[in-house]
Amino acid sequence: MTTEDRILDACESLIQERGYFGFSFADVAGEVGIRKASIYYYFPAKAELGKKVVNRYRNRMRVVCEDWFEAENLDVGEAFKAFMEPIVTLGRKPGAACLCGVLGGEFQSLPKIVRDEVSEFFEEHQRTLALLFENGRNDGVFRFDGDPKALAKVAFSMIEGSFLIKRTQNDLSVFDDAVANLDAMIGTSQPRPL
Amino acid sequence: MTTEDRILDACESLIQERGYFGFSFADVAGEVGIRKASIYYYFPAKAELGKKVVNRYRNRMRVVCEDWFEAENLDVGEAFKAFMEPIVTLGRKPGAACLCGVLGGEFQSLPKIVRDEVSEFFEEHQRTLALLFENGRNDGVFRFDGDPKALAKVAFSMIEGSFLIKRTQNDLSVFDDAVANLDAMIGTSQPRPL
DNA sequence: GTCTATATCATGATAGAC
DNA sequence: GTCTATCATGATATAGAC
Numbered sequence: 001m002t003t004e005d006r007i008l009d010a011c012e013s014l015i016q017e018r019g020y021f022g023f024s025f026a027d028v029a030g031e032v033g034i035r036k037a038s039i040y041y042y043f044p045a046k047a048e049l050g051k052k053v054v055n056r057y058r059n060r061m062r063v064v065c066e067d068w069f070e071a072e073n074l075d076v077g078e079a080f081k082a083f084m085e086p087i088v089t090l091g092r093k094p095g096a097a098c099l100c101g102v103l104g105g106e107f108q109s110l111p112k113i114v115r116d117e118v119s120e121f122f123e124e125h126q127r128t129l130a131l132l133f134e135n136g137r138n139d140g141v142f143r144f145d146g147d148p149k150a151l152a153k154v155a156f157s158m159i160e161g162s163f164l165i166k167r168t169q170n171d172l173s174v175f176d177d178a179v180a181n182l183d184a185m186i187g188t189s190q191p192r193p194l
Numbered sequence: 195m196t197t198e199d200r201i202l203d204a205c206e207s208l209i210q211e212r213g214y215f216g217f218s219f220a221d222v223a224g225e226v227g228i229r230k231a232s233i234y235y236y237f238p239a240k241a242e243l244g245k246k247v248v249n250r251y252r253n254r255m256r257v258v259c260e261d262w263f264e265a266e267n268l269d270v271g272e273a274f275k276a277f278m279e280p281i282v283t284l285g286r287k288p289g290a291a292c293l294c295g296v297l298g299g300e301f302q303s304l305p306k307i308v309r310d311e312v313s314e315f316f317e318e319h320q321r322t323l324a325l326l327f328e329n330g331r332n333d334g335v336f337r338f339d340g341d342p343k344a345l346a347k348v349a350f351s352m353i354e355g356s357f358l359i360k361r362t363q364n365d366l367s368v369f370d371d372a373v374a375n376l377d378a379m380i381g382t383s384q385p386r387p388l
Numbered sequence: 389g390t391c392t393a394t395a396t397c398a399t400g401a402t403a404g405a406c
Numbered sequence: 407g408t409c410t411a412t413c414a415t416g417a418t419a420t421a422g423a424c
Contacts, residue, residue, distance in 0.1 A: 003389080003390095017302045017303065018215075018300060018302060018303040019215060019299050019300040019303070021212075021213060021215040021216045022215045022300055022303045024416075024417060024418085025417080025418070025419090026416080026417080034389095034390070034391090035390070035391060035392080036418090036419090037391070037392080037393090037420085037421095038389070038390050038391075040418095040419070040420080041389060041390075042389095044419095045418080045419080046417095046418065046419090095302065097299070100362075101299065101355075101358060102299035102300075103299070104299065104358035104359065104361065104362050105213050105291070105295065105296035105297070105298070105299030105300065105358065106212060106213040106299065106300075107358075107362050108211045108212060108289065108361075109211065109212035109213070109216045115362075118362055119363065122359055122362050122363055123363065150367075150371045150374075150375075151375075153356075153359070153367070153368045153371045153372070154352060154356075154371050154372050156355070156359065157351075157352050157353075157355030157356035157358075157359055157368060157372050158348060158351050158352040158355055159351075159355065160354075160355035160358060160359060161295075161350070161351030161352055161353065161354035161355025161356070161358070162347075162348075162351040162355070164295060164298035164299065164301075164351075164354060164355075164358075165298065165316055165347070165350065165351050165354060167298065167302075168294075168298050168301050168309075168312055168313050168316050169313065169316055169317065173344075173347070174347045174351060177344045177347045177348050178347070178348050178351050180344075181344075181345075181348040197408095218398075218399060218400080219399080219400065219401090220398080220399080228407095228408070228409090229408070229409060229410080230400090230401090231401085231402085231408075231409070231410080231411095232407070232408050234400095234401070234402080235407060236407095238401095239400080239401080240399095240400065240401090389424105390423105390424085391422100391423080391424075392421105392422090392423080392424100393420100393421085393422090393423100394419100394420080394422105395418105395419085395420075395421095396417100396418090396419085396420100397416105397417080397418085397419100398415100398416090398417070398418100399414100399415080399416075399417080400413105400414095400415085400416105401412100401413080401414085401415100402411105402412085402413075402414105403410105403411085403412080403413095404409100404410095404411090404412105405408105405409080405410080405411100406407105406408085406409075406410100
């Protein structure tokens with residue numbers, strides 16, 4: 001792995017743990033095993049480093065959905081599973097939280113280039129989720145009433161909130177219950193009589 | 195208003211906006227109109243100030259429920275409305291978020307005395323909500339299936355998540371949709387045939 | 389590419405005058 | 407109670423040697 005990637009990895013886990021203002025170049029350097037100054041060879045400023053970290057996270061969380069958009073013959077249920085996969089991985093890791101959920105708390109004072117990446121993360125995740133819900137209902141995979149967009153907002157809020165709370169309570173069941181409830185909301189866990 | 199209260203107010207709105215590591219004594223002093231050093235007359239350290247701010251927030255958000263616990267003849271529907279009142283006030287203010295939702299992002303690196311207050315906030319809110327749900331269902335005010343405790347976790351996650359996301363999206367509908375969905379979850383908005 | 393050394397600034401905190 | 411002055415520390419960032 002390149003030094004740049006190791007810097008990004010260290011920075012990502014540090015932000016996830018402490019937030020943007022809670023980590024320093026000294027922390028990153030210490031974790032990677034280089035000196036503070038060396039970081040500037042790869043990133044000209046902290047904001048640029050932060051932006052890159054969020055951008056990379058965004059792409060990683062999104063990739064499965066891109067695939068689905070391109071291969072339209074894919075089953076919606078499978079696409080939804082793929083969408084949830086990285087979320088569940090994060091949710092079942094005790095100390096972990098969503099990078100953008102954490103940054104959302106500091107949102108108002110983040111550097112603009114970081115803030116924009118965070119906004120984009122939430123926007124595109126909600127857009128994707130709404131599209132999955134809408135198509136899934138049309139295909140008979142999901143069952144729910146009302147606007148898919150509104151449901152997407154609510155579902156994603158629930159996931160993000162459960163990330164934060166499960167960590168403060170050291171209780172993974174908060175996340176599990178959220179996922180179970182999401183399944184119930186889209187009708188994939190509690191089949192009702194037709 | 196006393197100087198101490200003005201310090202606490204300034205600190206609360208600063209944390210809500212920027213997080214614990216995003217505000218400084220200089221910020222507080224500037225907002226209150228005193229000098230940095232004067233803050234130490236009231237609070238011996240930043241952590242003590244932070245703890246007091248969260249403690250005060252916690253008490254303010256809780257008071258309505260304490261009342262209900264003591265006066266047991268109160269209607270559960272009314273108690274739930276009282277519980278939601280400060281939440282809705284916060285949710286409908288564009289730049290606002292839950293103080294503890296924000297601090298949840300920085301949770302791992304908060305001073306212990308602050309962290310403990312944040313944990314307690316989530317704990318007691320979930321406990322109260324679970325009790326409201328359970329009593330409300332027994333009284334026929336709410337209708338839902340499953341464990342009231344699990345529902346309380348999910349409901350509160352949804353609210354907290356919507357606080358964070360509505361701010362990053364500058365879109366109050368995220369919060370409104372969450373509240374509407376909560377109503378649907380406890381059966382107060384979408385009456386179904388018996 | 390990585391380092392040492394340093395500049396510059398902001399931070400939390402303290403001492404002591406008034 | 408509030409101030410000025412100051413300290414020690416740690417932050418981001420830069421210059422330049424190797």
